Amino acid sequence: MIKVGVLGARGRVGVEVCKAVEAASDLELVAAIDKDDPIEGLEGAEVVVDFTHPDVVMGNLEWAIAHGIHPVVGTTGFDAARLDAVRDWLASSPGTNCLIAPNFGIAAVLMMHFAQQAARHFDSVEIIELHHPNKADAPSGTARRTAELVAEARAKAGVGPMPDATSAELDGARGADVDGVRVHAVRLAGLIAHQEVLLGGGGETLTIRHDTMDRAAFTPGVLLGVRRVGELPGLTVGLERLLDL
Numbered sequence: 047m048i049k050v051g052v053l054g055a056r057g058r059v060g061v062e063v064c065k066a067v068e069a070a071s072d073l074e075l076v077a078a079i080d081k082d083d084p085i086e087g088l089e090g091a092e093v094v095v096d097f098t099h100p101d102v103v104m105g106n107l108e109w110a111i112a113h114g115i116h117p118v119v120g121t122t123g124f125d126a127a128r129l130d131a132v133r134d135w136l137a138s139s140p141g142t143n144c145l146i147a148p149n150f151g152i153a154a155v156l157m158m159h160f161a162q163q164a165a166r167h168f169d170s171v172e173i174i175e176l177h178h179p180n181k182a183d184a185p186s187g188t189a190r191r192t193a194e195l196v197a198e199a200r201a202k203a204g205v206g207p208m209p210d211a212t213s214a215e216l217d218g219a220r221g222a223d224v225d226g227v228r229v230h231a232v233r234l235a236g237l238i239a240h241q242e243v244l245l246g247g248g249g250e251t252l253t254i255r256h257d258t259m260d261r262a263a264f265t266p267g268v269l270l271g272v273r274r275v276g277e278l279p280g281l282t283v284g285l286e287r288l289l290d291l
């Protein structure tokens with residue numbers, strides 16, 4: 047049995063994670079912690095799952111890693127500086143590992159992977175992410191990561207900059223620039239989490255679309271991370287490593 051703690055246990059995703067852990071015969075839910083509960087309640091956990099908020103996740107990770115608990119992190123808002131800080135904490139706590147994935151949905155990970163594969167074959171790539179209006183960060187962690195993977199694939203293949211003649215622009219009209227890839231964020235009541243990667247060139251376009259219909263979709267990926275994080279040395283970013291992609 048792996049002893050699991052959940053941070054953000056009463057949140058939209060945390061509730062689903064707690065249910066999934068309780069239903070798994072090889073996992074034991076030893077702590078379900080939310081805002082204002084003492085983090086010390088995690089003592090005794092081997093793995094902690096974090097679905098909280100970009101403003102608090104770094105404090106949670108510093109505490110968990112210092113206490114030798116492997117974090118599996120869904121909370122978004124990670125940039126290179128934050129990842130470096132996590133690497134430093136892990137270096138001071140040998141034997142403790144951490145998995146951070148911007149999206150634990152298997153179909154979402156495949157969407158990112160397909161976008162990365164397709165990116166070098168087209169002149170242009172843009173990303174539109176669409177989420178519920180309670181989301182704190184924009185663009186989404188998934189969109190940022192997709193843009194990074196697309197940019198990396200194009201740079202590796204020696205593909206030049208994308209065509210764009212825009213010379214007069216209302217602020218924000220062309221979206222955010224993530225490593226040269228334009229990312230547009232929509233916040234709309236009624237949505238959960240959705241993304242389109244638009245690729246175009248040579249008289250044709252390809253659209254890769256992913257839709258999350260239910261937050262339970264994140265739990266198989268989270269449980270996979272919980273079961274495997276102990277054997278992944280140091281920091282792992284993205285679930286793709288665990289899916290043999």
Ligand SMILES: NC(=O)C1=CN([C@@H]2O[C@H](COP(=O)(O)OP(=O)(O)OC[C@H]3O[C@@H](n4cnc5c(N)ncnc54)[C@H](OP(=O)(O)O)[C@@H]3O)[C@@H](O)[C@H]2O)C=CC1
Binds near residue numbers: 057150
């Ligand atoms: N990687 C992935 O696959 C996915 C990632 N996410 C990300 O996960 C995060 C959470 O999303 P979501 O569940 O929708 O958000 P919610 O706001 O529904 O849930 C977050 C929960 O964490 C609580 N919380 C706040 N601070 C702390 C703290 N210090 N310790 C413990 N709990 C705390 C919140 O309490 P309160 O409401 O009182 O502040 C809330 O109950 C976001 O960053 C989101 O982008 C979401 C879906 C999938």
Ligand SMILES: O=C(O)C1=N[C@H](C(=O)O)C[C@H](O)C1
Binds near residue numbers: 185
């Ligand atoms: O906040 C959300 O809801 C989600 N956040 C993650 C992100 O920022 O990519 C994953 C998914 O899109 C849902």
